[in-house]
């Protein structure tokens with residue numbers, strides 16, 4: 460039995476469609492107005508974007524949403540905009556029923572639960588705090604985003620293991636992305652590839668995980 464489970468969100472606990480068809484369009488439509496209404500808190504984000512790509516940062520951010528870029532400043536800004544959506548109850552955070560049940564079961568069994576997603580830590584807390592299955596944040600011991608490092612690099616998983624305070628092979632990582640699974644395994648974590656749509660990964664649902 461692992462001592463900790465580290466999970467990805469999009470494609471793993473939650474559907475790709477929810478992120479692509481609900482969250483991204485919500486942020487895209489509100490991005491220019493949000494930036495205009497919150498100059499103080501968005502100025503550092505826009506400066507970071509302009510340093511990466513010279514030009515109009517709002518146009519760059521809009522294009523990055525269309526390209527599904529996992530850039531940290533975009534993810535930070537998206538999280539700020541989604542906070543309005545959750546507060547206004549425009550949507551709830553999608554979570555597969557099997558994932559919610561397994562997270563509760565693992566938590567009750569004493570397995571520490573962590574998240575590693577490209578979505579910002581603030582966005583992760585919003586999704587699980589306003590999920591279809593209610594507030595799941597009490598189940599989690601910690602959250603990691605790309606401020607820790609890219610999800611496709613082994614060093615990020617070594618940093619997470621060190622932050623959690625466990626030996627790498629005591630942690631089970633779950634993700635829908637083969638490159639993330641490979642990076643986690645390179646760092647010594649156990650890892651399972653989930654493929655919810657085609658069942659072609661190591662597992663198709665969280666019910667298939669033998670802890």
Ligand SMILES: CSCCC(=O)C(=O)COP(=O)(O)O
Pocket residue numbers: 467468469470478482529534575576577578579582583586610
């Ligand atoms: C935290 S909810 C928003 C999800 C998101 O923006 C994203 O890029 C998800 O990527 P993941 O690393 O969870 O596959």
Ligand SMILES: [Mg+2]
Pocket residue numbers: 467468469470471634635636
């Ligand atoms: Mg994913």
